[in-house]
Amino acid sequence: MDASVIVVGAGPAGLALAGELRLAGVDVIVLDRLAAPSGESRGIGFTIRTMEVFDQRGLLSRLGEIETSEAGHFGGLPLDLGALGAAHASARTVPQSVTEGVLERWARDLGADIRRGHEVTGHVEDGDGVTVTVSGDGANLRARYLVGCDGGRSGVRRAAGFDFPGTPATTELFLADIKGADLSPRMVIDRTDDGLVMVAQLPGGIHRVIVGERGTTPPERRTAPPAFSEVADVWKRLTGGDISGAEPVWVSAFTDAARQVTAYRRGRVLLAGDAAHVHLPAGGQGMNTSIQDSVNLGWKLAAVVRGTAPDTLLDSYHDERHEVGRRLLANTRAQSSLILGGADAGPVREILGELLTLPEVERHLAARVSGLDIRYDVGGGAHPLLGARMPRLRLAHEGKETSSGELLRTGRGVLLDLADNATLRGRAREWTDRIDVVTAVPHDPTADHLPAGTTALLLRPDGHVAWAAPGSHSDLPMALARWFGPARRTREGE
Template sequence: MDASVIVVGAGPAGLMLAGELRLAGVDVLVLDRLAERTGESRGIGFTIRTMELFDQRGLLPRFGDIETSAAGHFGGLPLDLTVLGAAHGAARTVPQSRTEAVLESWARELGADIRRGQEVTGLYEDAEGVSVSVAGAEQAVRARYVVGCDGGRSTVRRIAGFDFPGTPATTELYLADVRGVDLEPKMTADPSAGGLVMVAHLPDGITRIIAAERGTPPVGRTGPPEFSEVADVFKRLTETDISAAEPVWVSAFTDAARQVTTYRRGRVLLAGDAAHVHLPAGGQGMNTSIQDSVNLGWKLAAVVRGTAPVALLDTYHEERHPVGRRLLANTRAQSLLILGGEDVAPVREVLTELLDHTEVAHHLAGRVSGLDIRYDVGGGRHPLLGARLPRQALDRGGRRTTSTELLRTGRGLLLDLDDNAKLRRRADGWRDRVDIVTATPLGVPDDSPLTTTAAALIRPDGHVAWAAPGSHHDLPTALERWFGPAR
C-alpha cells in the first residue's frame, strides 16, 4: 500500500479529512489534479457549527481576526442567530482560499502527503484495497480506502458508479470578485425585482457580486463567463455600471440539487460536494462538506487501525446522508424564495410573519447554522444524546479547561462529572482510544442538561454518544459500539 487512505481532492473537505486522519495516526495521501491552489473563493464564511469544529481542533487562531455576525437569512428573509444562544457567531468574511491555506498547512504539519498535479483517471477495487490510476503515471497508487472529495463534478463518484439523482438546473447565477468599485453591502431577492443581487465586502479591498436574472436558463458552459456578462446583468438589475471594475475571479453556478444514494460503496467513500450539490444559499455547501469530513475521519481511522469493525463506516452514511438530504430541502426552499417571481410573494409574506415567532426563528436558524444536527446514538432520554456537547468550562483538579480543549487530541472523551471511580474502571479497556477525565462543570446555567449529568461519553467529533443518567445502554456497550472492543 502507498497509503492507508487516498483522498482525492484538496479542497476544504479533502484537507479537513486529511488532517483528521493524521490526528488519529493514519497515513494519508491527498491527490489533486491542479498544480497549485486556484486562489478562488466560492465559500466566504463559516456557519456556527463549523466555528465550533475549528475551535475544537484549535484552528481558529490560525485564521487571524475573524469578523463574526449574528445576522443570517433564509431565502433572503433575515434571521437573528442570537436565538440559538451559541458561544460563537457565524464568520462572514473568510475567503475559501484562506480556509484552504489554513487547512493545508495544518494537514501538512500533521504529516499528510499532499501531491498536486495528480489527475485521477481510474479506480479498481479488490479484496485488499483500491488501485488509483493517475494521468501520466506508469503505475497506480494503492490504498486500503479511497475518499472522493473532488467536488460537484467528482471523477471518483463517476468512475465508482455512485447514483446521483436529483433535480436539474433551472437558473444560472453569476459570481464575480472585483476591485475598484464602491458598493454598499446588500442582498435583494424581492419577487417584485428582476432577480437576485448580492454585494459583500471581502478582505484586501475585494467586493463580491452575485447576480441572477429571474428565469434565466443555464448555459452549457465549458469555462467561466466573461466579466462583461456579469456587468450587464448587474446593470439591468440595479442600474449601476460596474464594467470599469477589475475582475479578480468570475464564475457561474446553478440551482441544481443532487445527492448520491449512498455515501459508501465498499472501499470507496464520498464527502462534500462529491456527495451533494445545491444552490450555495448561506454558504452551507462548504461548511457541510467540512462537517462530513469531521464525521468520517475518526471512524475511517478506527477501521484502518483495526480498533473498530468495518460496520462503523456504515454510520457515516446513516448520519450524514440525512443531513445532506435536509440540506438539499432547505436550499431548494431558499431557491424558490430567492429566484421565484410574484408567484412566491404570498409564501414570503407568510414566512415573514412566522419568523416573528421565536420557535420558527429558532428552527430555521438551527437549520442554516448546522446547530440542529443530532445523530441517533442509541435509545435514551438524556437531552444531550446525539447532540454536540456545547463548549463548557471545567475545573480539572484545580486547573481550568474546557470540553472543547479536551477534544483537541481527536480522541474520544469520557467526562466523569461525579468523581465515580467505578465508572472510570469500567472504561479501562478503552484507555488507548478514549481519554478519561474527572472534572467539575463551571458556571452551568440552571436550565442546562449538565446540571443533572453525572457522566458523558463524547465522540471525537464532539457528539455525545452516552450520558448518565438517561441512556438505555450501559457504558461498555456504548464504548464498544463507537470505539470497538475493549483492549
C-alpha cells in the same frame, strides 16, 4: 500499500479529512489535479457549527482575527442567530482560500502527503484495497480506502458508479469578486421582476457581486469560467448601473441544481462534500457541511484502518451524514424558491416573514442553517444531549481551567466523569487506548447548558454525545464498544 487512505481533492473537505486522519495517526495521500490552489473563494465564512468544529481542533487562532455576526437569513428573510444562545457566532468575510490554506498547513504539519498536479483518471477496487491510476506518468497508487472529495463533478463518484439523483438546474447565477467599483453593500437580496442582485464588502477593497437573471436557460455545462463581461451585462440589465470598468479578481457561475448520492459508501470507496451533494449555495452551507462530513468520517475511517473498530463502523457515516445532506437539500431548495421565485413567491415570503416573528420558528430555522439542529441516533434515551454535539462546557480539571472542546483537540474520544466515580472509570479501562478518561468539575453548568443531574458524558471524537448518565438506554461498555470497537482484552484475545 502506498497509503492507508487516498483522498482525491484538496478542497475544504479533502484537506479537513486529511487532517483528521493524521490526527489519528493514519497515513494519507491527497491528490489534486490543479498544480496550485485556485485562489477562488466561493465560501466567505463559517456557520456556528463549523466555528465549534474549528475551535475543537484548535484552528480558530490560525485563522487570525475573525469578524463574527449574529445576523443570518433564510431565503433572504433575516434571522437572529443570537436567539440560539450558542457559544460562538457565525464567521464573516473569511475567504475560502484562507480556510483552505489553514487546513492545508494543519494537515501538512500533521504529516499528510499532499500532491498537486496529480489527476486521478480511474480506480479498481478489490478485496484488499483500491488501485488508483494517476495521469502524467501513468503511475498507480494503492490504498486500503479511497475517498472522493473532488467536488460536484466528481470523477471518483462517476467511476465508482454512485447513483446521483435530484433536480436539474433551472437557472444560472454569476459570482464575481471585483476591485475598483463604488458599490453599496446589499447583504439582503434585492429582487426585481427580472432577477436578483447581492453585494458584499470583503477585505482589501473587494466587492462580491452575485447576480441572477430570471427566464435564462442555464448552459448544459460550462468548461471554463464565464467572462466578466457576462456579469457586467446582467448587472446593467438588472440595475441600470455599469461595473464593466471594475477589475475582476475571479469570476464563477453556479446553478440551483440539487442532487445527492443515494449512498455515501460503496465498499472501499466513500464520498464527502460536494462529491456527495450539490445545491444552491444559500447561506454558505455547502462548504460547512462538507467540512463536517469529513470530521464525521475521519475518526471512523481511522479506527477501521487501525483495526480498533470493525468495518461496519463506516456504515454509520452514511447513516448520519446522508440524512444531514437530505435536510440540507430540503432547506436550500426551499430557500431557492424564496430567492429565485420572483413575484409569484411573494405571498410565501410574506407568510414566512410573519411566522419568523414567533421566537420558536426563528430558533428552528436559525438552528437549521447554522447546523445546530444535527442529532445522530446513538442508541436512545432520555438525556437531552444524546446524539447532539456537546455545547462548550467549561471545566476545572487537575487544578486548571479547560473546556470540552479543548479536551477533544487530540482527536480521541473523551469520557467526562463529572461525579468523581471510580467505578465508572474502571468500566472504561479497557478502552483507554482509544479514549481519554477525564474527571472534572463543571464551571457553570447552567450557563453552559449542561442538563441538571448529569454525572457523566461520553464524547465521540467529532464532539457528539454518544452516552450520558443518567439517561442512556445502553450501559457504558455497550456504548464504548459500539463507537470505539471491542474492549482491548476482547480484541487482543486475552
